[in-house]
Amino acid sequence: MKIAYLINDMYGIGGTVRTVANQAAALSARHEVEIVSVFQHREKPVLPVPDQVRLRPLVDVRDHDKSHGTGADGRPLYEGSQRAGVPPLLFPPEDSRGPTHSRLTDDRLEEYLATTDADVVVGTRPGLNVVIARAAPQRTVKVGQEHLTYDQHSESLRRVMETEYPHLDAFVTVTETDAGTYRERMSLPGVRVLSIPNSVPAPPFTADGRNTRTIVSAGRLAPSKRHDLLVQAFSMVSEDFPDWTLRIYGRGNQRASLARLVRSLGLQDRVWLMGAHPRVEEVLAQGAFSALTSSEEPFGMTIVEAMRSGLPVVSTDCPHGPASIIRDREDGLLVPNKSASGIAEGLAELMADDGLRRRMSSAALLNSERFDPANVMLRYEELFSDLSGRPVPRTEPPAPAPQPESPPACRVRAGGDGTAVLSFSEPPEQVVLARSGQRVALKVDDAGEVVVDAQRDQLATSTWEVLRVDGGEESPVHDLEIHQRGYPLSPQDVRQLALVVPGRSAKGRLVLHTRRSVHHAEVEHVESVDGLITVRGRVLGRYEPDGRAHLAARLRTPPRAVREFSAPVDGDGRFTAVVDPADVVRDRDGETEKWELRLVLSDGTECTVGRHLSGVAGYKKIIEYPAQKVEREPGRGSRVRPYYTVNDRLGLKASPLAPVLEVDDVRVSPKTRRGLRFDVHLASPLPEDAECVVEVVRGSDAGQRFPLSETVRTQEGGRLTGTLPLLNRREHGDGSGIRASWQLRLLAGPPESLGRLGAKATPVRTARRWHRGPYVRSATVAPLGSGDLQVTVADIHVWEAARRRLR
Numbered sequence: 001m002k003i004a005y006l007i008n009d010m011y012g013i014g015g016t017v018r019t020v021a022n023q024a025a026a027l028s029a030r031h032e033v034e035i036v037s038v039f040q041h042r043e044k045p046v047l048p049v050p051d052q053v054r055l056r057p058l059v060d061v062r063d064h065d066k067s068h069g070t071g072a073d074g075r076p077l078y079e080g081s082q083r084a085g086v087p088p089l090l091f092p093p094e095d096s097r098g099p100t101h102s103r104l105t106d107d108r109l110e111e112y113l114a115t116t117d118a119d120v121v122v123g124t125r126p127g128l129n130v131v132i133a134r135a136a137p138q139r140t141v142k143v144g145q146e147h148l149t150y151d152q153h154s155e156s157l158r159r160v161m162e163t164e165y166p167h168l169d170a171f172v173t174v175t176e177t178d179a180g181t182y183r184e185r186m187s188l189p190g191v192r193v194l195s196i197p198n199s200v201p202a203p204p205f206t207a208d209g210r211n212t213r214t215i216v217s218a219g220r221l222a223p224s225k226r227h228d229l230l231v232q233a234f235s236m237v238s239e240d241f242p243d244w245t246l247r248i249y250g251r252g253n254q255r256a257s258l259a260r261l262v263r264s265l266g267l268q269d270r271v272w273l274m275g276a277h278p279r280v281e282e283v284l285a286q287g288a289f290s291a292l293t294s295s296e297e298p299f300g301m302t303i304v305e306a307m308r309s310g311l312p313v314v315s316t317d318c319p320h321g322p323a324s325i326i327r328d329r330e331d332g333l334l335v336p337n338k339s340a341s342g343i344a345e346g347l348a349e350l351m352a353d354d355g356l357r358r359r360m361s362s363a364a365l366l367n368s369e370r371f372d373p374a375n376v377m378l379r380y381e382e383l384f385s386d387l388s389g390r391p392v393p394r395t396e397p398p399a400p401a402p403q404p405e406s407p408p409a410c411r412v413r414a415g416g417d418g419t420a421v422l423s424f425s426e427p428p429e430q431v432v433l434a435r436s437g438q439r440v441a442l443k444v445d446d447a448g449e450v451v452v453d454a455q456r457d458q459l460a461t462s463t464w465e466v467l468r469v470d471g472g473e474e475s476p477v478h479d480l481e482i483h484q485r486g487y488p489l490s491p492q493d494v495r496q497l498a499l500v501v502p503g504r505s506a507k508g509r510l511v512l513h514t515r516r517s518v519h520h521a522e523v524e525h526v527e528s529v530d531g532l533i534t535v536r537g538r539v540l541g542r543y544e545p546d547g548r549a550h551l552a553a554r555l556r557t558p559p560r561a562v563r564e565f566s567a568p569v570d571g572d573g574r575f576t577a578v579v580d581p582a583d584v585v586r587d588r589d590g591e592t593e594k595w596e597l598r599l600v601l602s603d604g605t606e607c608t609v610g611r612h613l614s615g616v617a618g619y620k621k622i623i624e625y626p627a628q629k630v631e632r633e634p635g636r637g638s639r640v641r642p643y644y645t646v647n648d649r650l651g652l653k654a655s656p657l658a659p660v661l662e663v664d665d666v667r668v669s670p671k672t673r674r675g676l677r678f679d680v681h682l683a684s685p686l687p688e689d690a691e692c693v694v695e696v697v698r699g700s701d702a703g704q705r706f707p708l709s710e711t712v713r714t715q716e717g718g719r720l721t722g723t724l725p726l727l728n729r730r731e732h733g734d735g736s737g738i739r740a741s742w743q744l745r746l747l748a749g750p751p752e753s754l755g756r757l758g759a760k761a762t763p764v765r766t767a768r769r770w771h772r773g774p775y776v777r778s779a780t781v782a783p784l785g786s787g788d789l790q791v792t793v794a795d796i797h798v799w800e801a802a803r804r805r806l807r
Contacts, residue, residue, distance in 0.1 A: 001390050002032040004118035006109075006128045008097055010037035010055060011045045013251075013276050014220065015301040016124055016147045019198045021045075023380065024053045026199060026373035030381075030393050036112060038105055038128075044508075046278045058108035059084075070700045074740050075102055083107060090134060092164075094157040095127030110135050120384045126153060126161055133167035141387045146173040149298045149320055150181045152224075162186050169387050172196050172380075174299035175320040194383070197324070198299050199376035203281035205483050206310035206365065207288075209358055212488065213244045215347065216287030216311070218280050218302045219294075221252030221273075226316070226338070228254075228261055230293040233343035235265045241351045244270070245614070246291075249283055251276040263626055269525050272622045278504070282482050284309035286615070289350050289357055295338055297321040307331060307368035312360030314346040325371075331363040409479035410466075410510060412502045414615070416486025420500040420512060422450040428468035433512065435462050452512060455498035459514040461647050463617075466510040477510040487615030491522045491573070494613060495541035501617045513617035515648065519607040521575065521599040523650050526642050528625045533579040533642055535567075535650065539599065539607055542573040548602035551577035551609070553584055553595040553652055561588070567599055575599065581628045581640035585654050589632055592752045595652040596645075610649040619644035629657060636687075639753075658755020659687050659748055664717065666746075666759055668781040668791050669767035676724045676779055676793070678708065680746065685718040686710055692720050692748040692757075697788060699742030701726055727793065741792040743784070758787030768796075 005020050024033045033053045040057030049055050061078050069077055071085015078084040083104040087093060090106035109128075113121070113135045120141040123129035129144030136142050144165060153161070165171060170192040173179040179195040182188070215234070219225050227248055234246045248258070248271070255273060262271045277283050280302070284290065290306035292315040300321035306313050307325075313332040315322040316339075326332040333349065336342035350357055369375070385392045411423040422431065427448035433440040440457060442450050452459075467474040482502050497520040501513040520540050527534040535551065546569040553563040563584050567577035577599075584595060599607040611619055620643065627641035637657045645651055662683035671677040678694060686692060693705045712719035726742060746757040766780040775795040782790045 001119045001384060001388060002034070002117060003027055003120045003122065003384065004034045004036055004116060005122045005124060006036050006132065007038070007124045008100075008128065009039045009041065010035055010049070010057075011040055011042045013046050013278065015198075015299070017045075017047055018200075018301055018305075019147065020124060021047050021049060022199045022201060022373055023377060025050045025201070026377040027381065028052045034118065038109065039100070046508075056112075058112065059105055066700070070740065071102070072739060073099060074699050075099070078102075078104065090131055091127050092130050092157070092160045094154065094160050095125065095130075097125065097127055101127070113137065113140075116140070119388050119390060126157055129168065129171075130160060130164045133164040141170075141384065142168045143384075143387070144168045144171045146171065146178065146182075147298055149173075149175075149178045149296065150185060151319070152296065152298070158186070162188075166191060170194070170383060172383075174198055175324050177320040177324070178298065192383075192387075196379050196383075197371060197376060198301055198304070199373040200301065200304040200308050200368070200371050201373055203285070203305075203309050204481060205281075205285055206308075207285050207361065208485055209310070209361060210288075210485070211354055211357075212286055212288050213241075214287045214488070215244065215246045215289060215291050215351075216249070216284055216306070217246065217291045217293075218249040218277070218283065218305075219292065221248075221250050221254040221258060223254060224294055224296055225250075225252075225254075226293045226295050227258055229316075229338065229340045229343055230291055231258065231261050231265065231267070231271055232340040233293070233347055234271060235267055236340065236344040237348045237351065238267065238270055240348065244351055246271045247274050247283070247287070248272065249274045249277050249280070259624060263624070266527065266529070268623045268625055272616070274616075274622060278508070279481070280305055281309055282484070284311055286484060286487065287311055289314065289360075291343070291347065292316070292322065293343055294318050294322075300325050303332075304368055304371045307364035308371070310361050310365050312350060312357060312364050314343065314350060316343065327363070327367060331360050331367045408481040410477045410481070412480060412482045412510065414482070414484040414486075414500065414502050416489055418454065418499040420452045420502050422452065422466070422510075424448045424450075424468070428470050430469045432467040432469060432474060433459070433464040434467055435464050440464075452500050453498070454500050454514045454516045455496075459500075459516060461515055461517065461649075462513075463646070464512045464514060465505070466512060476507075478508055480504070480510050484615055487613070489613040489615070491524075491538040491540060491613060494522075496520070497522075497540060497608075497612060499612055499615075501615055503617055513647075515610075515612040515617075517608040519605050520612075521607040521609045522613055523609060523611045526625055526650070528628055528642055531581070531628055533581060533625075533628060533640070533652070535577045535579065535597075535609070535642070537575060537599075537609070539569055539573040539575060539601075542569060542601075543571065545569060545571045546602050549575060550600055551579065552598045552600050552606075553579065554598065556594045556596055563595075564600075569601070579652070581638075581652075581654075582630045584640055584652060585630050585638040588654070589630070589638055590636065590656040590750070591638070592655045592750075593653075595654070597650050597652065608649060610647070611644065612648055617648060619648050620646060631657065655753040656750040658750075658753055659690050661686065661748055661757055663746065663757055663759040663762055665765075666762050666781050666789060667765050667767065668779045670769040670777040670779050670793070671723055676726055676791070678706075678722050678724050680708060680720040682718045682720065684716075685713050686720065686748065690749050691751055691754075692746065693754065694722065694724060695745045695747055696726070697743040697745050699726075699740065701742075705747070726791075739792070739794040741790060744789045744791055745787075746789070756787065759783055759789055760785060760787045762789075 037057045084102045086103040088101040088106045091101040122143045123132045132142045173195045176195040290311045290313045316337045317334040318337040328334045333346040335346040407425045413421045431442045497517045499515045523537045525536040549569045551565045551567040555561045569575045597609045625642045627639040631637035665681040667679040692708045708720040708722040747754040749755045760783045764782045780792045
């Protein structure tokens with residue numbers, strides 16, 4: 001059979017993407033499989049797609065030229081097509097992805113379905129299921145998949161589904177509970193409604209059973225995932241388990257609020273927001289167990305992935321998936337839903353019992369085999385065969401399973417000895433490590449391996465790109481697999497810092513982060529609270545007390561001032577330094593500058609200060625400490641914040657205080673055909689050395705900033721005005737009316753230290769101006785709860801509006 005999967009964007013990361021990749025890989029062993037991605041936003045998908053599976057994108061959104069403008073509701077004109085700016089008719093707007101679809105996507109989907117020779121077409125979200133039901137030809141078997149649940153869809157979308165889904169041949173959920181809900185609540189005559197769980201292949205390696213004192217959680221940072229409860233639960237038990245950390249992998253709109261929660265609980269050194277990772281099995285193998293705290297979970301791909309990696313899972317017993325996967329107290333723990341205290345009890349039980357974790361780990365590996373593609377895909381194959389009337393192949397393999405993947409071009413093994421071993425499937429002539437201004441050539445041995453040792457090779461602390469040399473030509477290493485084990489290292493067991501930590505660049509290329517220092521002080525805890533900054537850590541290889549050691553803060557630019565703070569070292573190498581930010585910025589108020597830190601022993605030995613022994617690189621994007629204010633006079637002074645450099649060394653960053661200003665009123669009015677007049681009234685005047693800008697957070701021109709000028713200045717307040725060229729788009733120049741909206745943010749302060757001004761107390765204002773022909777242009781500004789502003793511009797057809805009022 002030929003089987004085609006329709007997915008919104010195969011080039012991203014998410015549970016549906018992983019599910020489709022697994023199903024396609026397994027079925028391709030005995031069938032022709034094609035994945036049709038509506039959108040393509042990058043050259044290659046993040047998750048690998050087997051060579052035998054065709055990946056076919058429909059609309060290319062890479063390198064979108066913003067000068068093409070936008071259409072209805074801010075739709076970008078992808079591929080320069082005006083059709084991309086018109087709302088869809090085929091794809092239902094009630095689907096949450098409706099705003100990203102257009103007549104252009106309708107055209108491409110309709111054309112594909114009309115011309116495909118696939119025997120079976122599978123939709124992977126409600127909107128695409130509806131598209132298949134509406135447009136797929138009769139000769140094609142039409143199958144809809146549900147990757148959420150009935151209750152997670154809006155009432156308006158469910159009405160569309162109930163209207164169109166009867167045109168499907170089968171509808172598949174991932175749990176029997178959800179299948180039962182659909183049978184009970186939605187009339188689908190003639191449609192086979194059944195459940196088939198998602199499949200997860202065995203990873204290339206699993207956790208080794210070592211107590212890494214690390215809890216791993218992976219998934220979208222979305223409200224339903226309730227990572228906030230996980231953080232709160234961890235905070236309840238963190239003092240009882242001071243050596244444990246929580247790593248949360250994923251991206252999403254909850255990151256900012258989670259970061260604020262972590263800061264408010266003072267857990268920056270214990271709870272790390274790691275960002276998205278392209279190969280979840282690599283990070284799961286570094287954990288002791290996993291945690292999932294969703295309030296609702298259609299299935300729970302990350303649960304199965306963790307179990308297949310040998311990790312027991314603590315999960316909320318939420319509808320519908322976890323209880324169908326986890327065998328409570330055998331391969332994981334089911335804890336009360338939406339209960340931080342219940343989650344905390346589950347975390348503490350596994351953190352406290354090494355033997356229990358090991359037993360559950362073994363059970364997780366065994367029990368999760370039922371989700372192997374060879375077992376799950378047989379059910380899909382039988383369904384497709386039954387619906388199409390085409391017999392199941394009686395050839396090897398006896399069940400569909402992924403074809404053995406070709407080995408990655410490079411396997412990287414990083415161990416607790418600090419070295420990294422690069423194994424090449426096709427060995428290059430040599431390997432070159434490159435960074436700005438330096439190159440190091442390394443030999444490849446007869447086994448196709450290169451051992452990278454920071455100490456032996458005298459590699460400076462930096463990030464090195466790995467290049468392979470073939471026939472005199474250099475090329476980066478893309479296809480790779482990273483297996484890191486043996487971390488975190490214990491400071492008492494490390495005498496000298498010399499580590500190689502592998503990673504991927506933003507383009508997916510192999511890089512090596514080297515960390516080397518003859519004398520090093522490992523940071524264990526930083527506290528920035530109540531006007532002081534406290535740094536605690538341990539000097540590597542130091543076993544004698546030193547009461548006269550001090551922490552030196554040195555300005556990195558002229559005049560290279562130095563500040564010293566007492567940091568006595570105990571007999572086990574532990575030290576504590578208390579930094580007074582007022583001393584740091586003494587005589588340097590309002591400057592923007594960075595200070596490097598060194599621990600100086602009484603004999604003059606200088607130690608680098610940083611965080612390295614966890615095996616993680618890039619703390620600059622992971623940990624953000626709060627700033628301490630040094631205010632010499634009202635509204636003037638500095639902010640001092642501890643931060644990590646690109647090489648994970650600890651430093652201090654000073655910047656001017658942003659002025660504290662109250663916004664009384666904001667008015668927006670159409671000024672010209674292409675611009676908006678912006679008028680801000682302040683309760684107090686803008687400081688003389690400050691400026692104010694409007695930043696576009698969402699909408700066309702997102703990321704752009706537009707200056708405002710002070711036009712009125714009195715003791716009672718000030719007025720700022722400016723023109724925002726937000727309508728300077730080609731699509732706004734035609735004869736049709738427009739409707740567009742933007743999220744805007746007011747920023748004020750010194751040019752190098754702009755701070756956010758909250759405008760959530762301002763009233764809603766609407767201004768109108770005759771635009772042209774029968775249209776009146778309306779501009780409305782309304783405050784958002786975050787303090788930002790929502791600006792909406794709409795062209796109202798006067799006669800149509802009058803006709804509606806008279807009806």
